[in-house]
Amino acid sequence: MRISTYGYLFQFFIGLLAARANLFQRNLAYESPFSEHPQLAHNTNFLHNIHLEGRQNVDAGPFKDTHYPSFYGSNLGNSPFVWGGGVNFTHAVASGDPYDTSVILWTRAFPTSSDGSRPDQSVPVCLKYHIGLSSNISTQTVDIGEAYTSYDVDWTVKVEAKNLRPDTKYFYRFTDCITTASSPVGITRTIAASDTPASKVNGGKPLTLAVFSCSQYQSGWFNAYGYAAQNTEADIFIHLGDYIYESLGNGAKIGRQTLGRELATIHDYRQRLSQYRTDQNLVLAHQNAPWITVADNAWKSGTANSNDTTEGCGFSSSGACFTDRKLAAVRAYHEWMPIRQIDAGDKLRIWRNFKIGKLLDLTMLDTRQYDRDVTDYLTNSQVVDSVADFDDRSIMGAAQEKWLLNTLSESKSRGAIWRIIGQQVIFSQLEQNGERKFGSHGVDDAWDGYRANRARVLDHLYDNKISNTVILAGDSHANWVSDLSHPNDTKTYNPQTGMGAIGVEFAGTAVTSGSSFGSGILPDKADNISRVLVGTNPDLQWSEGSFRGFFTLTVDASYLNATYYAMRNITYANLDGFISAQFIVKAGENKLRRPVAGGVVKAGVLKSQVVAGNL
Structure with a gap:
């Protein structure tokens, strides 16, 4: 009997080792x-x-x-x-x-x-x-x-x-x-522990974030990643979506021919991620700093070329149903990206918050995949435009919206100085000739297609006096810098002084994807469009639509500095870039410091230049 007991204990111990x-x-x-x-x-x-x-x-x-x-x-x-x-x-x-x-x-x-x-x-x-x-x-x-x-x-x-x-x-x-x-x-x-005084975060030095979006392999070489890794002091890299593209395109003439087909299966997604990660500038950027990322383009039930609800599975040239593609994409993404699984019971959730001492909360949203109501995917623009003002439309879903508002309030309560929100699409209103523009897929693809949802976020900031909010955006393949206020509200907000704003938006261009002003557009022609845009939209203070690139945010307890970088040529691997514009936000002011960008930029158009007639 004793031997049997010892034998059982021995087997139990071995089992524990095996489980361990x-x-x-x-x-x-x-x-x-x-x-x-x-x-x-x-x-x-x-x-x-x-x-x-x-x-x-x-x-x-x-x-x-x-x-x-x-x-x-x-x-x-x-x-x-x-x-x-x-x-x-x-x-x-x-x-x-x-x-x-x-x-x-x-x-x-x-x-x-x-x-x-x-x-x-x-x-x-x-x-x-x-x-x-x-x-x-x-x-x-x-x-x-x-x-x-x-x-x-x-x-x-x-x-x-x-x-x-x-x-x-x-x-x-x-x-x-x-x-x-x-x-x-x-x-x-x-990162710093959440209770670290703001002045002591990062050893007392400013913390620098490098911000990217929209890196299409066949459109060009990922020079922006290499430039950021080697020519800036970025502590953390942030990617706001479109890390890969599912389409094929033709990059053969610049040595960037994509492998395989339009993505549909787990094999397809793995192959594409593998190919993207052979770009040596992207390899270097991943090797030199930690990344914080969010998901790529879609709404919860489809994309522009894969929409089961309207056309069935045959709508995609791959022949795959969107649901199958989405789950395959999520699986491959979590295999290939150094991202945490935030909620064991909600595997699609990637919205999450990083408390970086008392300096800032970095709040990453999913305004694409999670629970977004139908978006503009080009063939349904008129329908989406007709419902864009509906109160119950959401770009993020009720659960995520409640979490965001609570996170903003908690950030203020815990004494964090800055609230930086990383998400995929343009938050501010952008109109041209009386029409909304510049979602990457359709005119209502950004927050302009979810206006009540945007108003609720702005109301929460205003009503609760939550200061120092900075929204980051990608997606549009152009650069935009705006004060944050309710669209067209020139009673509360003064476009010249910035008084009445509740924060700032920094939106960045693509790493390689073609400009929303026109793929390959030259600076002079892009600036002609920018002049109209900054003259039309009260909040918009700077617009630039020709160069590919990225921007950095350098943050300390008193100031936030946004520096935009432009790549001169993405048709081959190089580090030829320059600073196109710089912007300063002082803690507590909730607006861009005037004169915006010091009154001088090396690319694009400032509102102050248009207002003064200095063209």
């Missing part, structure tokens, strides 16, 4: 995205058991897999098989979604060997991650761990490095558990 050693679970890519959808689920316990038990009873065959003890102890009979033929870190490393004590680390480890053999689906790759305080990580390691990857998640690895110091720069790398092959070293950081 489920290295599939440590790879967060397996969480993507829905346990209730079998075609998208990854049951890590099943993979673990099949791998541990099933592989012990079969010949390893021609594959170069080997026993690896890991947490199982020294008894090789109880250790799993893992790939032992070497790996290729095909896309370097990346990091993202930094918290004060943790950060997400990412890599891709594709199995390789000298004889060209590949493992079957039951053989995983085992990786170690190491993170430390210097580039010589082994001498100052602060966290180390292991995780498996496999065919099931396209050989991607996403882990959370924990127990880190707040507001600290780190270096990290991945290594193969068997061969010790090593990835490149990446640089990342944590």
